[in-house]
Amino acid sequence: MNVASLTVKNWMNFKELNGVPLHTRNYVIGANAVGKSNFLDVFRFLRDVASPAGAKPVAGGLQEAVNRRDGISKLRCLHGKDSEVLIDITLTDGRDRWRYKLGFKGEGKANNRVIITQEIVIKNGHSLLECQRPDKDDTQDPDRLTATYLENPNANKQFRVLAHYLSAINYLHLVPQLLKHADEIGGNRLNRDPFGQGFLQRVAETNGKTQGARLRRIQTALNKIVPEFQELSFRQDEITGAPHLVVTFKHWRLKGAYQNERQFSDGTLRLIGLLWSLMEGDSLLLLEEPELSLNESIVKRLPKLISHVLKSGKFADRQVILSTHSESLLSDLSIGAESVIRFVSTRGGTMLKPADAREEVMLKSGFSVGQALLPAVKPDGAEQLVLGL
Amino acid sequence: MPLSGYIMLVAEDVIGLAFGRRLIQEHAALNLWRETNAHGNGAIRRDILKYDSMARNGVPAFVLTDLDARPCCRLLIDEWFSGQQGPHQDLLLRVCVREPEAWLMADPGPLSRLLRTAERNFPKYPETLPDPKQFLYNLTRTAPSKVRKGLLPAVGSTAKIGPEYNDLLLPLVSQLDIGKAAKRAPSLAKARQRLGELAARVAAGVM
Numbered sequence: 001m002n003v004a005s006l007t008v009k010n011w012m013n014f015k016e017l018n019g020v021p022l023h024t025r026n027y028v029i030g031a032n033a034v035g036k037s038n039f040l041d042v043f044r045f046l047r048d049v050a051s052p053a054g055a056k057p058v059a060g061g062l063q064e065a066v067n068r069r070d071g072i073s074k075l076r077c078l079h080g081k082d083s084e085v086l087i088d089i090t091l092t093d094g095r096d097r098w099r100y101k102l103g104f105k106g107e108g109k110a111n112n113r114v115i116i117t118q119e120i121v122i123k124n125g126h127s128l129l130e131c132q133r134p135d136k137d138d139t140q141d142p143d144r145l146t147a148t149y150l151e152n153p154n155a156n157k158q159f160r161v162l163a164h165y166l167s168a169i170n171y172l173h174l175v176p177q178l179l180k181h182a183d184e185i186g187g188n189r190l191n192r193d194p195f196g197q198g199f200l201q202r203v204a205e206t207n208g209k210t211q212g213a214r215l216r217r218i219q220t221a222l223n224k225i226v227p228e229f230q231e232l233s234f235r236q237d238e239i240t241g242a243p244h245l246v247v248t249f250k251h252w253r254l255k256g257a258y259q260n261e262r263q264f265s266d267g268t269l270r271l272i273g274l275l276w277s278l279m280e281g282d283s284l285l286l287l288e289e290p291e292l293s294l295n296e297s298i299v300k301r302l303p304k305l306i307s308h309v310l311k312s313g314k315f316a317d318r319q320v321i322l323s324t325h326s327e328s329l330l331s332d333l334s335i336g337a338e339s340v341i342r343f344v345s346t347r348g349g350t351m352l353k354p355a356d357a358r359e360e361v362m363l364k365s366g367f368s369v370g371q372a373l374l375p376a377v378k379p380d381g382a383e384q385l386v387l388g389l
Numbered sequence: 390m391p392l393s394g395y396i397m398l399v400a401e402d403v404i405g406l407a408f409g410r411r412l413i414q415e416h417a418a419l420n421l422w423r424e425t426n427a428h429g430n431g432a433i434r435r436d437i438l439k440y441d442s443m444a445r446n447g448v449p450a451f452v453l454t455d456l457d458a459r460p461c462c463r464l465l466i467d468e469w470f471s472g473q474q475g476p477h478q479d480l481l482l483r484v485c486v487r488e489p490e491a492w493l494m495a496d497p498g499p500l501s502r503l504l505r506t507a508e509r510n511f512p513k514y515p516e517t518l519p520d521p522k523q524f525l526y527n528l529t530r531t532a533p534s535k536v537r538k539g540l541l542p543a544v545g546s547t548a549k550i551g552p553e554y555n556d557l558l559l560p561l562v563s564q565l566d567i568g569k570a571a572k573r574a575p576s577l578a579k580a581r582q583r584l585g586e587l588a589a590r591v592a593a594g595v596m
Contacts, residue, residue: 357390358397358422358448365442375423 001165002319003043003284004097007088010080012038015349023339025303027330027369028323030343031377035350036323039343040286042087043169043321045069049102050150050166060167061151062104066114072106079349084117091162097124098162102148115145121159130158170281173288174199174273176266199273200261202280203234204243217312218275219247221305222268225298232272245272267293278309278318287322296328303332330370340369342377390447392479394591395422399440400453401429403555404489407562409453412581415567416588422448430454437469437482444480449587452480453580456487458519462576481587483580490521490558492577495570499561500525504532516574522549 003022008014013035028036048068051060069075076085086103103117119133131149138144149155156163179199203211211234219232230248237244244260251257261269270293277285291299310318321341324330330340337355344353355363355373362372396419398409406424413419427433433454440450459465462484466476476482485492493500497511506528518524529537539553571578 358395361390361443361446361448362439365439365446367436367439371425371436375425 001091001093001098001161001283002317004090004092006042006090007086008042009084009086010077010082011042011085011087012075012077013343013345013350014038015077015079017350017352020341020352021338022319022321022341024317024319025306025335025339026319026321026341027335027339028321028341028343029325029330029374029377030350031345031379034343034345034377036343037288039341040171040288040321040323041069043284043286044171046087046089046100046102046166047169047171049148050163052151052153052163052167062114062116062148063146066104071112072104072114077349079347086118091165093161098122098159100150100159100162100166102150113146115142116148119148119150121149121162123159128158130155165283168281168283169286170277170283171286171288172273172277174270176264176269176293179269179273180262180264199276200243200245203245203276204236206280214276214279217279217309218272221275221309222271225271225295226268229268265293267295267298270294271298275305275309278306279313282315282318284319284321287320289323289325291324291326291329299326299328300331302329303335327370327374330374331368333368335369337363337369337373340373342373344377392447392449392591392594394418394588395420395448396587397422397440397443397448397450398424398453399427399433399450400424400489401427401433401455402489404493404558404562405453405455405485407559408485408489408492408577409451411562411567412584413451415581416584418588418592419584430457434469437476438473440482441470441473441477441480444477449479449591450481451580451584451587452482453489454482454484455489456484456576458487462486479587479590481580481583483583484576485580486516486574486576487518488521490525491515491518492570492574493558493561493565494518494521494525495572495574495577496565496567498566499564503536503557503561504528506531514573516576 002024005022006017006020008017011017028039030036045065048060048065049062066072066075072085076083083105084103085105086101088099088101091098091100099120099122101118101120101122103119104114105117107113107115116133119131121128121131133149134145150159150163150166153160182198182200206214215232215234219229222229222232228250230250232245232247235244235246236242245264246258246260247264249257249259264272270290274287274290277287290302294302306320307316310316310320337359342353343350353376359372359376363369396413398406398413398421400406400409403426406426409424410421413421433452437452440452444450454465456462456465465484466482470476492515494511494515497508501508501511510528512518512524515521526541529540532540536557538551539557540551542548542551567581571581
């Protein structure tokens, strides 16, 4: 299943985004603080809502998803006067076309719960009668409006496939230091581990055969970039049980030298995390600035690397949405303007800015999307940044 | 797309871009649409046929490159368009002889005030200088130490310019008298003339 389009109203930076089309690969660009991460967060929010309460590894549901974002007042758009937040997503699996629409607002009482203003599921153009809310039962018992049908296995039988898909959405923004110093930092881990702190635990929990196969593929890829990189394996500390990645580096000694993840470079760790995530699961994958810490020549090849790994893992059509600032990443001529989601800040909130007529001419003349579309999101004052200090 | 006054500006460095902006601003019919710092001429040469294609499709481009050590402008253009039709009239490929620093020296007023040196120390025709940047560096001897340290690369460094080179020289581009400079720098005068012709075509709606 893939997301075909998304509409949001009153969501963080976005007063209104109407029908943003999504493709198999999507590149989100925009200046700092324009709302790229908040756009990705719509999908993470739906994932949090769709994960049933008490589910492992995350306790989900609407109330929890809103609380995790510091409440409805932080989630609503500052530019909007409307109190309702609306998410309207269309998904397709080739056979069926689904639409899930969720509206909610603060209850306005002391405990300030969030209540649902609308929740509608449409399958192939027909509303599912089981999910057209508020329904008769909701009117009789308003407390019911604090939980979505999506999160409730007793209510989502007719669209369980949707709940499964949304709850499996994966997000990665691996912060190497959190992983390297996980022991010192302690066991506090954010919900769903977005920053890769528990990445090694995920590797540890993968069954031996799959784990070995994935590590071998990562090793082959890394060996092309770091020729000294010989063998990547997984080991559990015999005394503490702590999981470790171990690599053999070619060395003047015959057997080479062993290093674990603490000695890996930030770039190597981020690349390992990226490659692993690509091989893990087949639902929507959200990647935050995958170019960080990587050499430009590798960044240029990231789009091909992503396609190659997904294709060879039998998930060629797995949907990926990544945010980036990198012209090098977008210099790949196989990326079309239709897969670029460009945001610009306006007085009325962040808006989508498709390619204009002149940019179309640039693209037709052979320039990459990085050259044609990225300059328009460059902050005007960047050249004066130093002078301003 | 019909020819419009929205023009793309490309130059090898920020000073070249500042000159480009200054020249475009002289014409009400022209609006700067986008600017690209190509960081040297490699990227300009690589993309020149793409800029040409844009010009043929209604998006004019003002591309400013440096002559550097080449013997003449014509050879540079022939080399870049070898085997191809020459540049379209709306691709203004202009060659700065030899670097934008020569254009800066063409009206020595602002630069002489920055370096605290007399205007007579500047050449009357700076485009004849084989290495304008080096000439400018030699003039920094009398400059206040803050300016000198900002302009010159550290001793023993392979850097081409000092840490505040662009920040110190950029404001001078808007201070100089462009008409006066054009009289002493023929390649600047030519670039100005070509932009004027483009502006006239845009104003007249000529395609």
